[in-house]
Amino acid sequence: MVACQNVNTTLFNPFPQGVDSTQHLDMWMQIIAGDRVIISDWPTAPGSTQDQICDGTATLMAQRGYTVYRTPALGTSSHFTYTNAVMCNDLVMIPTYSQQGMSADNTQALAMWQSALPDKTIVQIDATNIISAAGALHCIVMHVPKNLNGALPGTYLIGPQGGSPQVLIPGEQIEIEWLADDDNAATGIDLWMDAPFGSTRPVPIIRNTSNNGAHIWTVPSTSTLRRFRLRVDAKDAEGNTATSYSGGTFTIQ
The missing domain is CATH 3.75.10.10 (L-arginine/glycine Amidinotransferase; Chain A)
Structure with missing residues (x-):
C-alpha cells in the first residue's frame, strides 16, 4: 500500500x-x-x-x-x-x-x-x-546523520505553517516545533513573529531557548504586526545562524 x-x-x-x-x-x-x-x-x-x-x-x-x-x-x-x-x-x-x-x-x-x-x-x-x-x-544503536550544512547550523520550522492567513486567538496556546542541528550542537534557538518581506521589525517570541524542538507560545492580545510569519533562528557556538520560516502567514484576531 x-x-x-x-x-x-x-x-x-x-x-x-x-x-x-x-x-x-x-x-x-x-x-x-x-x-x-x-x-x-x-x-x-x-x-x-x-x-x-x-x-x-x-x-x-x-x-x-x-x-x-x-x-x-x-x-x-x-x-x-x-x-x-x-x-x-x-x-x-x-x-x-x-x-x-x-x-x-x-x-x-x-x-x-x-x-x-x-x-x-x-x-x-x-x-x-x-x-x-x-x-x-x-x-x-541510534543512527545520527551527518549535518549536511558542514560547519554551519541548519534548521527547519515544522509547524504550525500558517495559512493565508491563519487566524490566532489571543490567549490561545500554540506549540511551535522545529528541527535544528550543527556539526557540534545548536546552542540557542530564537523564535520570532516576522513580517512578510521584512516590512516591519520582527517581534520576539522567545530568545536563546534550548534546542529541545518545541515551545508553547501564548498568543498575545496585541501586536505591532497585522500579519506575520513564524521564524526560527538556530545558532551555534561560533555565532553562525540558520533561519527557517513558516510557509503561510498568521494574524491575531
Whole structure:
C-alpha cells in the first residue's frame, strides 16, 4: 500500500511472541542495499511459524528484484539473530554469540554478510550478554546523520505553517516545533513573529531557548504586526545562524 509520502509500504506478519517478544522486523530481516536483503533462516525449526514468515518474505523480496541472502537463526529462550546488525558507512557490525554450539552459525553468518557486502568491512561483536533482552546490535544503536550544512547550523520550522492567513486567538496556546542541528550542537534557538518581506521589525517570541524542538507560545492580545510569519533562528557556538520560516502567514484576531 502507499500510505506516506508516496512510499510503497508492506506489512509482514509478526513472529510469535514466544519466539521474539519485541516482534521487531530487524530481528529477522535487514535491507542492506537498494537491491539486496538479508533474511533469517531456521534450519533447526523447519515449518515453524517464524520459518514460514521468513521463507515467504524471501520469496516475495526475490520477486521484487532483490538478491536475498539467508543467515541462520535460532530461538529457544532467546532469539539468536544475525540480521540485527549496524551499518555505518563502510563498516558493518554483526552480532556473534559465545553459547555452546553456535560457532558454526557465527562463521556461516560472517561468510554470508561478507558475500552480500564484499566492499564493506564486516566486524563481529559479541552480543551474548544482551540478546536475552530481546535485541542485539541494531536495537541498542541510534543512527545520527551527518549535518549536511558542514560547519554551519541548519534548521527547519515544522509547524504550525500558517495559512493565508491563519487566524490566532489571543490567549490561545500554540506549540511551535522545529528541527535544528550543527556539526557540534545548536546552542540557542530564537523564535520570532516576522513580517512578510521584512516590512516591519520582527517581534520576539522567545530568545536563546534550548534546542529541545518545541515551545508553547501564548498568543498575545496585541501586536505591532497585522500579519506575520513564524521564524526560527538556530545558532551555534561560533555565532553562525540558520533561519527557517513558516510557509503561510498568521494574524491575531
